[in-house]
Amino acid sequence: MAVFVQKFGGTSVGDPQRIARCATRVKQRVDEGHKVVVVVSAMGHTTDELIELSARVADRPSRREMDMLMATGEQVSVALVAMALEKLGVPATSLTGGQAGIETDGAHGRARVMRVRRDRLDRELALGRVPVVCGFQGVSTEGEITTLGRGGSDTTAVALAAALQVAEHGGCCEIFTDVDGVYTADPRLVPSASKLARISYEEMLELALLGAQVMHPRAVLFGERYGVPIHVRHSQRPDEGTMICRETPEMEEVMVVGAALKPDLGRVSLRRIPNNPGVQGMLFEAVAKAGILVDDIVQTEFGEIASISFTVDHGELADVKLAASQVLDRVGTGELAIEIGLAKISVVGTGMKTHVGVASRMFKALGDAGIPIHNITTSEIKISCILGKEHAKRALEITHEVFGLDRLGSRQAATVS
């Protein structure tokens, strides 16, 4: 008898019919003789509707009151899912985040899980009941209702799975979503993309940061820290999805597990500025204050003179231009250049740590295709190239092909079985 945590997102519980299907999914695991804890998000568009409602009442509602409001979304879901389970003859108990023992700090709207007190969950499980827990929320030590911010329900699920030691009990954390797993590339862009049977936490984290919507980076980090196996799978289809787990020696054999495309980037360059950490600090402080997320940063130095380039989403360019100009005014020297129409192609794989030649293989393939590369940034398990937007889709296809990603899914699946 294993312990499973099953998480269903907002789309999966979007209406009574879908809720019934989720309940059936839970019942299957229970019928197999396993213990199950369910985590659910707010139904479909509930979160957006509540935000809109609050906007009609106040311009700048406090974070505490927003949490009080938002937490109702998941509470509606858990009650309905518990009712649907009971209807199928599966004893179930809905629990708020607080009732389920999820203790957070007091940072409303972006609280961190500090601790999970598992006594209530244990009690329900011992009674043969399925606890159905509100995702995305917890309770602070002061008894205040808090929410965990974006991706919070995934984090709740992984945190409960860690507390219940599902790995030690032969189970895992199942994330049911509207895609059937993690792909080597976005299948809408690369039709030959293959579904991965497994991926390491590190790789998943990089892909999530590159925009893979399948799981929130915070939840992946949580899974890595506590070694929780996370199974990402489709909520309405029975197929196996992708297991996110610790790196194994055989995973290191694979140099690249995924390729990603970020479209519509612009590059901001500050040239001929003093080579002085104070100037950089001033620049990125101004950019952060404007609420702009900066992508890759490249700095080049020539003695006392330096240049800094960084990429941002197209939509941010106007704000960045303003912030950067003000910094240049204060510095009193330097030039500002803005390029638009860029994109970023990245490849990710833990195998890069032990394999050489990944970067050169990628550059050669792009070069052979006549695609110029504007900028290169690398991390231990990632290589990114900035290039012209007009080449982006083809660059993604070439990269995907050169690393044999279209066949990776089936190769992995063969190893697993």
Place this chain on the structure above:
Amino acid sequence: MAVFVQKFGGTSVGDPQRIARCATRVKQRVDEGHKVVVVVSAMGHTTDELIELSARVADRPSRREMDMLMATGEQVSVALVAMALEKLGVPATSLTGGQAGIETDGAHGRARVMRVRRDRLDRELALGRVPVVCGFQGVSTEGEITTLGRGGSDTTAVALAAALQVAEHGGCCEIFTDVDGVYTADPRLVPSASKLARISYEEMLELALLGAQVMHPRAVLFGERYGVPIHVRHSQRPDEGTMICRETPEMEEVMVVGAALKPDLGRVSLRRIPNNPGVQGMLFEAVAKAGILVDDIVQTEFGEIASISFTVDHGELADVKLAASQVLDRVGTGELAIEIGLAKISVVGTGMKTHVGVASRMFKALGDAGIPIHNITTSEIKISCILGKEHAKRALEITHEVFGLDRLGSRQAATVS
């Protein structure tokens, strides 16, 4: 500096504009230098929508899960009202029933308030903040979310007012609603009905049981038990409403404070049955099992033979007929008779305790108008007459007039000022 509890019903917080008006109302009291605790119901039709949603998921959801679901309605309201107050510069903190210290028994869907722990409320008030509390809900000693059933928000308000000893602090419990007070009769039926400046708990209780929608009987009982002055007033108008309070000597001067009409009743009579408490027990047990609310009961005895008559709403007649027939079958003797097209006119007043001739004055007035009375029931402060439905409206008008109720409101107001 007095302490006020202000309760706003579902219509009063039905949309962002109305919520803003409620907040203004609260701010007025705060600006007068008083401490205020706010209690709110779920917005407008939220409760009905949640019930409908649950019905689409399960036929017979458990009461516990219904409570979990329903409690979200008030939680949305408190967050929005707190936001609206903050927008007006009034520091406010929304609280769930549990956070506000409302402890109940574990009877989901119809829980009783066992205790109010006022430490959180005291803390917020000491900080100069307005606690905005979810009506209708509490938390059981096991930490489960409970709801108080119909009229629950009124009960929450009165319970908090009792715990905060508002009367001792020169305040009261203000119930803001969509009527501007308690009238001597339903103004839609009797246009000359006058608004009462005050009414005793006992009288209000009788009127509430007779169908006056203005306050729930349970909340009135609670107010009586703890001596909480309850001010019923209109949420959008500044006028004084009606104060529900302990009986004073001058209130006893008034024989009758209100007249009420219950339309569409049917009378069920069991004739020639054994005069034996066991038969009555069997009958009312069967009726209660069928979920039927019985109105007045009249029993007549002739030695070993008895007759029992009772009135029920028209809609219940088919079920009652079935239940009563089964009882007669078991008893083996007696006849069943059903009359339809009846109504009930009642007058209420604590003055009846010390004045004689109230009943005879009512009967004479109805007799003079040629209206036959089928049945009469009385309590210490109430007289009810069952009569033909076709005479009901006129009987109400006559009764209202004969006791001078159209002038009672202004006479009371004169005494108050």
